[in-house]
Amino acid sequence: MAAPAASQDKVTAPYGSWKSPITADIVSGADKRLGGTAVDGDGRLIWLETRPTESGRGVLVKESETAGGEPIDITPKEFSVRTVAQEYGGGDFKISGHTLLFSNYTDQRLYKQSISSGDPSPVPITPDYGEQAVRYADGIFDSRFDRYVTVREDSRESSLNPSTTIVAIDLSDNNIQEPKVLVGGSDFYAFPRMDSKGERIAWIEWSHPNMPWDKAELWVGYISENGDICKRICVAGCDPTLLESPTEPKWSSRGELFFITDRKSGFWNLYRWIESSNEVVAVYALDAEFSRPLWVFGISSYEFLQSGGQKELIVCSYRQNGRSYLGILDVVNSLLSALDIPFTDINNISSGIDCFYIEGASAVHPLSLAKVTLDDHKSEAVGFKIIWSSSADISEYKSYFSLPELIEFPTEVPGQNAYAYFYPPSNPIYQASQDEKPPLLLESHGGPTDEAHQSLNLSIQYWTSRGWAFVDVNYGGSTGYGREFRERLLGRWGIVDVNDCCSCAKFLVDSGKVDGKRLCATGGSAGGFTTLAALAFKEIFKAGASLYGIADLSMLRAGMPKFESHYIDNLVGSESAYFERSPINFVDKFSCPIILFQGLEDKVVPPEQARKIYLALKKKGLPVALVQYEGEQHGFRKAENIKFTLEQQMVFFARVVGHFEVADQITPIKIDNFD
Numbered sequence: 001m002a003a004p005a006a007s008q009d010k011v012t013a014p015y016g017s018w019k020s021p022i023t024a025d026i027v028s029g030a031d032k033r034l035g036g037t038a039v040d041g042d043g044r045l046i047w048l049e050t051r052p053t054e055s056g057r058g059v060l061v062k063e064s065e066t067a068g069g070e071p072i073d074i075t076p077k078e079f080s081v082r083t084v085a086q087e088y089g090g091g092d093f094k095i096s097g098h099t100l101l102f103s104n105y106t107d108q109r110l111y112k113q114s115i116s117s118g119d120p121s122p123v124p125i126t127p128d129y130g131e132q133a134v135r136y137a138d139g140i141f142d143s144r145f146d147r148y149v150t151v152r153e154d155s156r157e158s159s160l161n162p163s164t165t166i167v168a169i170d171l172s173d174n175n176i177q178e179p180k181v182l183v184g185g186s187d188f189y190a191f192p193r194m195d196s197k198g199e200r201i202a203w204i205e206w207s208h209p210n211m212p213w214d215k216a217e218l219w220v221g222y223i224s225e226n227g228d229i230c231k232r233i234c235v236a237g238c239d240p241t242l243l244e245s246p247t248e249p250k251w252s253s254r255g256e257l258f259f260i261t262d263r264k265s266g267f268w269n270l271y272r273w274i275e276s277s278n279e280v281v282a283v284y285a286l287d288a289e290f291s292r293p294l295w296v297f298g299i300s301s302y303e304f305l306q307s308g309g310q311k312e313l314i315v316c317s318y319r320q321n322g323r324s325y326l327g328i329l330d331v332v333n334s335l336l337s338a339l340d341i342p343f344t345d346i347n348n349i350s351s352g353i354d355c356f357y358i359e360g361a362s363a364v365h366p367l368s369l370a371k372v373t374l375d376d377h378k379s380e381a382v383g384f385k386i387i388w389s390s391s392a393d394i395s396e397y398k399s400y401f402s403l404p405e406l407i408e409f410p411t412e413v414p415g416q417n418a419y420a421y422f423y424p425p426s427n428p429i430y431q432a433s434q435d436e437k438p439p440l441l442l443e444s445h446g447g448p449t450d451e452a453h454q455s456l457n458l459s460i461q462y463w464t465s466r467g468w469a470f471v472d473v474n475y476g477g478s479t480g481y482g483r484e485f486r487e488r489l490l491g492r493w494g495i496v497d498v499n500d501c502c503s504c505a506k507f508l509v510d511s512g513k514v515d516g517k518r519l520c521a522t523g524g525s526a527g528g529f530t531t532l533a534a535l536a537f538k539e540i541f542k543a544g545a546s547l548y549g550i551a552d553l554s555m556l557r558a559g560m561p562k563f564e565s566h567y568i569d570n571l572v573g574s575e576s577a578y579f580e581r582s583p584i585n586f587v588d589k590f591s592c593p594i595i596l597f598q599g600l601e602d603k604v605v606p607p608e609q610a611r612k613i614y615l616a617l618k619k620k621g622l623p624v625a626l627v628q629y630e631g632e633q634h635g636f637r638k639a640e641n642i643k644f645t646l647e648q649q650m651v652f653f654a655r656v657v658g659h660f661e662v663a664d665q666i667t668p669i670k671i672d673n674f675d
Helices: 024-029 395-400 458-464 483-489 496-510 526-537 553-558 567-572 575-580 583-589 607-620 639-658
Strands: 033-039 045-051 057-062 093-096 099-103 110-114 134-142 147-154 163-170 180-183 188-194 200-206 217-223 229-236 247-251 257-261 269-274 279-282 302-305 313-320 323-330 335-338 345-351 356-361 368-374 381-389 405-410 417-423 440-444 469-474 519-524 543-547 594-599 624-629
Touching: 024 458, 024 639, 033 093, 033 345, 033 356, 045 368, 045 381, 093 134, 099 134, 134 188, 147 188, 163 188, 180 200, 180 217, 188 247, 200 247, 200 257, 217 257, 229 257, 229 269, 247 302, 302 345, 313 345, 323 345, 323 356, 405 496, 417 458, 417 496, 440 496, 440 526, 458 469, 458 639, 469 496, 483 496, 496 519, 496 526, 519 526, 519 639, 526 543, 526 583, 543 639, 553 567, 553 575, 553 607, 583 607, 594 607, 594 639, 607 624, 624 639
Parallel strands: 440 469, 440 519, 519 543, 543 594, 594 624
Antiparallel strands: 033 045, 045 057, 093 099, 099 110, 134 147, 147 163, 163 180, 188 200, 200 217, 217 229, 247 257, 257 269, 269 279, 302 313, 313 323, 323 335, 345 356, 356 368, 368 381, 405 417, 417 469
């Protein structure tokens, strides 16, 4: 491929040395996250945002009563809204009218708060068991019995094997009582959902050794006059001839149960339950994913639209060929119409009054919340307004943005391809000489049952605006491409992902897009494992960074929380594979510099793993550095640590493989066996 022609107006400087206004401070401050949305009794939107500048505190925010007014924090400063159920949380709060229930991070108790009265002080509604022993997530109000029905994870008897149940919490008076167990017996529960009359409850359950996306069951229980479940029926997942993982059950206003499952086709599609005959019928069939893996509670990929007449309409998001779409599904006529909106990546949907709200992003929009209004026929979007953005003040950097190119590349398995988003270097002021190709940073996503998205990510733009090429890989095993693609990783984690990342890097080198002598790799959690395994067992990359990554699969398995305790067995397979694929056992095969970042309160990947590989590489004489953060868990939430991690990766790669000076004033940490 020919190099692009040089521009006379640009400054010529080596790739990687360019100046950029997208600083690490801007990136870390823009790393606000969304934890869900809801609409209160006045029709005003409430959302949960996680703020790095407040050490990752979760704050519920209400949109202003006046157009253009400032949103209002409704979480008092001494509270942080966040559940740690199943470690990853989600489903942290619920609103009914003007009553808010939420999980408080420090004690994991549920609190009740009025969001309209003069006294907004939250009061606890669950017992104080001490030390986050009992956690709640993903609840629903039950007006028939004036109670709150929610998933409870109870580790009072065993922290390694907590019991999970669906419980009811009485809201009728201020006396704190022990919650009443409604459903128990399986290892895991999610999505307790009541019909509007409080007569039926639907839920999802699954048990070891499955993850919820491997095999799950959808049940419906009938509620007696005293509030107990008197009869139950399995709707989906109990037929031994059908492998499926139902998810996201919801009752329509007409009392019909809808849900998403991947039976037969391997793609998560919408279905409806015919109660009278206990049959399941497809609402619409498409080789696309209408949901995503249940890593966190409270996913909402579709909502019912208010519509007059005989029409029954659902607004839904679906993912196909690497991008998301928003559609209106006519249930009666089985017609799906895509809406024209700016987002190409969509997470959750919540319904409002004559509108709905979506969490989404695109190549030029960071994670945002948008209000969508439809025409009278409910077939076109006539209004699209961004209400909240994780990085509000970024339009001034637009000329620096690198737009992703979806690439499909051949893997080592003949006939099998994988996918990635490639971001070329981009800066309106700088260019490199025509005989130079850019260094590449390849990222392998975490999970590993997850995916890379083409949404605007300032941490990627941090690299590309300084003259790096960046590629975000969806290796075999990633989500978004159906069950068959997802299951490529079963029994082959540490092989398929590693091979696909190496194949992607080679594909970009062979295409003439990047410098084959300056290939670097990075990844967090499971992506850190893929990075370390690629550095140990392949000779493609010249340096790497592992963020809370896995070095020892056996150690990981021994300390895994209950939710993932069998996940690793499914991905790794045999006992011998645990040893053979763990980078820590093959430090003699490492041959390039590595930098490690680790939170000291990480319960998913214990800090001992990072220390173990650091000491082994230091002893071997390889350039290595270890950064440990007090107070950080699995994934960094504090702005100062997000900033430090980004800057130190940049200067580390520049020093050990880059052959350039970074433009930023960064004090590098000491690299053992190098400085």
